[in-house]
Amino acid sequence: MGKNKNLSLRSKGKRRYDRQHTHGRLREHGEQEEGEVSSTARRRIDVPVAMWDFDHCDPRRCSGKKLARLGLIRELKIGTRFRGVVVSPKAVTVVSPGDRDIIAKDGLAVVECSWARIDDVPFSKIASPNERLLPYLLAANPTNYGRPWRLNCVEALSAAFYLTGFDAHANTLMGEFGWGEAFWNINRSYLERYRTCRSSEEVVAMQDNIISELEQARREKEMNTGSTDDFLTSNPNHAAWTVETEEDEEEEEEEEQG
Numbered sequence: 001m002g003k004n005k006n007l008s009l010r011s012k013g014k015r016r017y018d019r020q021h022t023h024g025r026l027r028e029h030g031e032q033e034e035g036e037v038s039s040t041a042r043r044r045i046d047v048p049v050a051m052w053d054f055d056h057c058d059p060r061r062c063s064g065k066k067l068a069r070l071g072l073i074r075e076l077k078i079g080t081r082f083r084g085v086v087v088s089p090k091a092v093t094v095v096s097p098g099d100r101d102i103i104a105k106d107g108l109a110v111v112e113c114s115w116a117r118i119d120d121v122p123f124s125k126i127a128s129p130n131e132r133l134l135p136y137l138l139a140a141n142p143t144n145y146g147r148p149w150r151l152n153c154v155e156a157l158s159a160a161f162y163l164t165g166f167d168a169h170a171n172t173l174m175g176e177f178g179w180g181e182a183f184w185n186i187n188r189s190y191l192e193r194y195r196t197c198r199s200s201e202e203v204v205a206m207q208d209n210i211i212s213e214l215e216q217a218r219r220e221k222e223m224n225t226g227s228t229d230d231f232l233t234s235n236p237n238h239a240a241w242t243v244e245t246e247e248d249e250e251e252e253e254e255e256e257q258g
């Protein structure tokens with residue numbers, strides 16, 4: 001699927017506005033600068049949280065590396081297997097509340113790499129028995145604000161924790177990011193609906209309902225205003241994970257990464 005420069009949530013100005021707005025608001029409530037000793041870093045997450053890091057990203061912009069600096073995530077060697085749930089764009093099964101026991105026992109992991117270089121990742125070397133896709137959710141990080149499915153590491157981990165009922169772990173991770181509140185704001189209604197499901201099949205059915213409703217709302221808006229928003233880009237189920245233009249890469253260079 002091609003890129004859609006009209007994606008309304010994702011205009012550069014809007015992203016800048018949200019970033020400034022969110023940062024400003026959270027700072028008032030004691031949000032910390034990166035590098036400061038964090039109180040949540042001292043709070044324990046009592047299940048393993050891990051990542052394979054392919055070192056594609058600028059350490060200052062990378063959410064996985066930030067979690068590592070804060071002591072909230074452990075790095076795995078390439079080739080090491082992880083028995084818990086691995087959120088991965090190459091998975092075929094969607095995460096659901098039914099995965100709670102696996103996470104409680106063996107934890108949650110993520111693959112830290114660049115979306116632009118996803119095809120360079122040797123996914124066969126980090127295979128896990130419990131790989132999972134995330135259902136339709138929107139990124140709120142400054143790099144991919146408004147894009148469905150294209151979450152960064154902290155968004156992916158927090159969403160999987162929340163969806164499986166580990167609310168405190170989700171908040172501990174996301175609480176370290178100034179734009180974290182925006183992620184909950186734009187995804188809360190979807191996440192609450194996914195949490196009512198029991199199985200992966202039910203989450204997929206719920207996702208299909210949500211997408212149908214959004215399509216319907218878009219059609220109505222289009223009829224009323226002539227606007228053509230597209231909320232369906234980068235859908236892993238439509239095999240479109242790798243599309244990233246040079247222009248995007250330049251934009252990403254300019255942006256602070258989540």
Ligand SMILES: C[S@@+](CC[C@H](N)C(=O)[O-])C[C@H]1O[C@@H](n2cnc3c(N)ncnc32)[C@H](O)[C@@H]1O
Nearest residue numbers: 062063087088089111133134149151152153156
């Ligand atoms: C491609 S990396 C990009 C990380 C980014 N550089 C950062 O600063 O966090 C994001 C990782 O989060 C997980 N992830 C993000 N969106 C996902 C989705 N829709 N389904 C499954 N996993 C996802 C995957 O492990 C993916 O490799």
